[in-house]
Amino acid sequence: MVGSTLQSCIGEKERVESSASINVGDSVPKFDIQLSDGGLFHSRADGHTVKVVAFFDTECSDCQRFLPEFQKLVMRVRSQENRVDGVGVRCCAIAREQTTAEVADYWKANGFDIPYYAPGNRTLYHQFAQKTIPRVYVVDPKGIVIDVFTDSPVPTYDKLLLAIRKAAGHI
DSSP, X not given: OTTOEEEOTTSOEEEGGGSBSSOTXXXXXXXXXXXXXXXXXXXXXXXXXXXXXXXXXXXXXXXXXXXXXXXXXXXXXHXXXXXXXXXXXXXXXXXXXXXXXXXXXXXXXXXXXXXXXXXXXXXXXXXXXXXXSSEEEEEOTTSBEEEEEOSTTOOOHHHHHHHHHHHHTTO
């Protein structure tokens, strides 16, 4: 199947072998961003926190199915004081190319309160991948990508929770 063409979530043609730059076992790219809730998100390893980084676009039907699952996860993490099974967890959603206004409208319409970053360009996204959303990276406390989820299948709350537990075991 190498070299075959697939249709991504928002109608782009993509080459299968070139859609991902960062894979399981790679170090997460280093970035610092200010989220919509005013908090800062740092991707760098801190030795004790699992990071969940989710790229999305509100016009993508797969992302529209994924975001409620991610909201459920964020709520669970918050309810446990930013922990899952005693391990620190930080989550952030990053718009692949949308602006803050576009995302804020969608969040309001859907009752979401997931902290997000909406740069209005693909610069940060391209550090991780070239195409396909949703795209979710679960990173262990040492900064190593433990799991990557895309649109096939769309990640569920249960799969994300399992990946966080798996990443926590890498401490």
